[in-house]
Amino acid sequence: xxxxxxxxxxxxxxxxxxxxxxxxxxxxxxxxxxxxxxxxxxxxxxxxxxxxxxxxxxxxxxxxxxxxxxxxxxxxxxxxxxxxxxxxxxxxxxxxxxxxxxxxxxxxxxxxxxxxxxxxxxxxxxxxxxxxxxxxxxxxxxxxxxxxxxxxxxxxxxxxxxxxxxxxxxxxxxxxxxxxxxxxxxxxxxxxxxxxxxxxxxxxxxxxxxxxxxxxxxxxxxxxxxxxxxxxxxxxxxxxxxxxxxxxxxxxxxxxxxxxxxxxxxxxxxxxxxxxxxxxxxxxxxxxxxxxxxxxxxxxxxxxxxxxxxxxxxxxxxxxxxxxxxxxxxxxxxxxxxxxxxxxxxxxxxxxxxxx
Amino acid sequence: xxxxxxxxxxxxxxxxxxxxxxxxxxxxxxxxxxxxxxxxxxxxxxxxxxxxxxxxxxxxxxxxxxxxxxxxxxxxxxxxxxxxxxxxxxxxxxxxxxxxxxxxxxxxxx
Numbered sequence: 001x002x003x004x005x006x007x008x009x010x011x012x013x014x015x016x017x018x019x020x021x022x023x024x025x026x027x028x029x030x031x032x033x034x035x036x037x038x039x040x041x042x043x044x045x046x047x048x049x050x051x052x053x054x055x056x057x058x059x060x061x062x063x064x065x066x067x068x069x070x071x072x073x074x075x076x077x078x079x080x081x082x083x084x085x086x087x088x089x090x091x092x093x094x095x096x097x098x099x100x101x102x103x104x105x106x107x108x109x110x111x112x113x114x115x116x117x118x119x120x121x122x123x124x125x126x127x128x129x130x131x132x133x134x135x136x137x138x139x140x141x142x143x144x145x146x147x148x149x150x151x152x153x154x155x156x157x158x159x160x161x162x163x164x165x166x167x168x169x170x171x172x173x174x175x176x177x178x179x180x181x182x183x184x185x186x187x188x189x190x191x192x193x194x195x196x197x198x199x200x201x202x203x204x205x206x207x208x209x210x211x212x213x214x215x216x217x218x219x220x221x222x223x224x225x226x227x228x229x230x231x232x233x234x235x236x237x238x239x240x241x242x243x244x245x246x247x248x249x250x251x252x253x254x255x256x257x258x259x260x261x262x263x264x265x266x267x268x269x270x271x272x273x274x275x276x277x278x279x280x281x282x283x284x285x286x287x288x289x290x291x292x293x294x295x296x297x298x299x300x301x302x303x304x305x306x307x308x309x310x311x312x313x314x315x316x317x318x319x320x321x322x323x324x325x326x327x328x329x330x331x332x333x334x335x336x337x338x339x340x341x342x343x344x345x346x347x348x349x350x351x352x353x354x355x356x
Numbered sequence: 357x358x359x360x361x362x363x364x365x366x367x368x369x370x371x372x373x374x375x376x377x378x379x380x381x382x383x384x385x386x387x388x389x390x391x392x393x394x395x396x397x398x399x400x401x402x403x404x405x406x407x408x409x410x411x412x413x414x415x416x417x418x419x420x421x422x423x424x425x426x427x428x429x430x431x432x433x434x435x436x437x438x439x440x441x442x443x444x445x446x447x448x449x450x451x452x453x454x455x456x457x458x459x460x461x462x463x464x465x466x
Contacts, residue, residue, distance in 0.1 A: 028398070029399065036397070037399045040445075051450070051459040052459055054459055054460070054462075056463060057466060069390045073386045073387070076385065331440070336364040344429070
């Protein structure tokens with residue numbers, strides 16, 4: 001398959017010492033006699049969204065034909081504004097472990113929970129806790145000696161009972177109507193094996209934990225993702241044929257699978273599927289024999305997203321949730337803007353200006 | 357304490373609102389940059405830019421200057437509506453691609 005070709009205007013040049021044509025220029029008035037004003041039909045025609053890989057924990061998808069400001073908005077929202085439920089208050093009745101209260105409380109707060117955030121509402125600081133906005137968990141664990149430990153053993157697993165406080169010890173205490181509302185999936189940490197503290201005989205932990213809904217711009221523990229990032233599609237153009245005796249050296253300048261060599265003719269070509277995995281290391285430009293025969297670039301409006309879910313959302317659900325958050329934001333601003341417009345027309349004079 | 361803050365404040369503008377700076381509360385580059393892009397797509401907008409004035413102020417300032425003495429507030433409202441259709445279109449395409457199922461699935465160990 002031959003490498004995909006792109007309009008030169010869509011390419012961000014990657015040169016040995018610098019990058020070129022970084023900013024998008026598709027605005028009205030930039031190119032004479034060209035119409036770049038907003039056009040939904042044109043946008044729909046050029047837009048391509050394609051899921052590439054999906055696992056139980058992560059998703060890779062391409063968004064092609066949008067401006068970086070839109071792609072970046074989605075990335076930022078996925079990281080910081082999609083809500084999740086996390087333990088936010090810890091009431092410590094007893095903690096005789098070597099981990100101090102605030103450190104233990106912090107560690108517990110970071111544990112991802114499997115609670116569907118759409119089933120809960122946000123709790124404002126002034127609100128009282130109810131079964132709609134707060135989820136209660138408890139921890140009760142005491143470590144003791146194992147009377148049946150083999151003689152001479154040095155392994156904590158054999159010597160002691162409950163010598164590790166793990167995330168599986170965080171047990172749900174249903175409140176109000178929660179037992180029915182969360183019947184399908186009982187609230188618990190997504191990973192039961194996180195070690196939160198180590199104990200020795202005589203030490204114990206007893207606490208009550210309140211989980212609330214929140215967003216990661218308030219505290220990073222609320223982030224629904226481990227990572228959410230995008231790259232631009234690499235684009236490699238071979239401008240001069242590569243001599244057959246240099247073919248393998250040329251291939252080694254790129255990431256594995258990016259350059260194909262014809263086994264018979266030793267002609268090199270770019271693999272269209274493989275090129276997306278190139279690191280664009282610019283190694284090829286260090287070799288004087290190749291420097292003039294290849295042009296490296298990235299496609300400005302071709303975003304390769306990678307999102308790793310950590311928490312309640314299935315990976316493929318995170319982008320729709322982010323779009324939902326974005327649209328809610330837009331709706332709120334639009335409403336406020338319309339209110340401002342109504343105010344200015346009804347007063348029949350100019351809008352009262354705030355102090356700058 | 358719980359004083360309600362206006363979502364949008366008009367900071368400085370000409371009487372006909374063809375030149376104006378709006379302060380949007382509780383927003384950041386997420387909305388600022390995409391809104392700036394959509395406003396710049398409007399041929400009647402002479403200039404549009406935004407800034408987050410200070411990290412400890414939870415606001416962004418959006419400056420809009422219009423040609424032909426048109427109202428920047430109307431342009432802002434149109435841009436917000438257009439951005440919403442952009443989001444809607446992308447979501448539809450994404451869900452279509454997900455429904456078609458033409459992608460690699462794999463099992464990831466945690």
